[in-house]
Amino acid sequence: MIDFKSFPGYGMNLPAYRVRLRDPNADDAARIYQWRREERIRAHQPLTSLSIEQIRTDLERTSSNRLPDYTRDRFQWIIERVSDNLAIGWITLSIRTWEHLIGEIGYSISTDFHQAGYGTEALRLILQKAFYEAQLYRVEAKCSVQNTASYKLLEKAGFIREGVLRGYFNIRGFRVDHYLYSMLRTEFVGDF
Numbered sequence: 562m563i564d565f566k567s568f569p570g571y572g573m574n575l576p577a578y579r580v581r582l583r584d585p586n587a588d589d590a591a592r593i594y595q596w597r598r599e600e601r602i603r604a605h606q607p608l609t610s611l612s613i614e615q616i617r618t619d620l621e622r623t624s625s626n627r628l629p630d631y632t633r634d635r636f637q638w639i640i641e642r643v644s645d646n647l648a649i650g651w652i653t654l655s656i657r658t659w660e661h662l663i664g665e666i667g668y669s670i671s672t673d674f675h676q677a678g679y680g681t682e683a684l685r686l687i688l689q690k691a692f693y694e695a696q697l698y699r700v701e702a703k704c705s706v707q708n709t710a711s712y713k714l715l716e717k718a719g720f721i722r723e724g725v726l727r728g729y730f731n732i733r734g735f736r737v738d739h740y741l742y743s744m745l746r747t748e749f750v751g752d753f
């Protein structure tokens with residue numbers, strides 16, 4: 562078992578971050594419901610229509626996100642601005658296999674808060690959780706080839722584009738090619 566605390570840089574710079582990741586609560590269901598309706602959040606994601614109640618049920622399953630937890634394969638946090646505790650988005654970690662220590666991240670930030678660097682900070686925070694706390698070896702992310710904001714964010718964070726998944730998700734009736742990105746633990750350690 563890896564002692565994540567022995568990794569260089571664990572937790573460093575966190576006080577300087579403008580966002581934190583907190584566990585979701587029932588009140589977040591209405592927020593996520595509204596965010597999922599925003600045009601820029603829907604544009605490149607295969608988001609199905611969910612009621613507030615369905616979202617609340619999903620949040621109950623992820624109301625506590627202690628890592629690692631080998632009984633679960635999905636974790637989710639609210640991205641909260643530190644200065645005023647304002648919820649500005651949400652971010653997920655899905656475990657593809659605990660055996661091989663592979664996870665996948667997904668993220669959305671409410672439109673009013675785009676292009677302010679919050680996504681970059683939230684991504685670094687979830688990578689700390691994924692690599693140091695969950696002790697994953699590989700973290701993947703997929704995004705539509707049309708989702709410039711998402712792949713710029715991933716590349717800025719150091720993700721490597723591995724290829725194109727042809728006709729991957731059905732987004733609003735069209736099969737859309739997606740990029741597959743990944744980062745390995747060995748690439749992340751030393752970034753902080």
Ligand SMILES: CC(C)(COP(=O)(O)OP(=O)(O)OC[C@H]1O[C@@H](n2cnc3c(N)ncnc32)[C@H](O)[C@@H]1OP(=O)(O)O)[C@@H](O)C(=O)NCCC(=O)NCCS
Nearest residue numbers: 602668669670675676677678679680681704710711713714
């Ligand atoms: C993807 C997303 C999370 C990015 O969050 P963000 O807080 O705006 O990102 P940042 O401000 O940290 O920007 C990161 C980099 O991406 C670039 N970028 C962000 N939005 C961009 C856009 N619309 N067009 C081009 N580049 C963009 C930034 O310029 C920045 O690089 P730089 O600092 O070198 O200039 C946000 O656009 C979003 O929530 N989109 C809708 C949901 C979504 O598509 N999620 C991803 C599904 S795969």
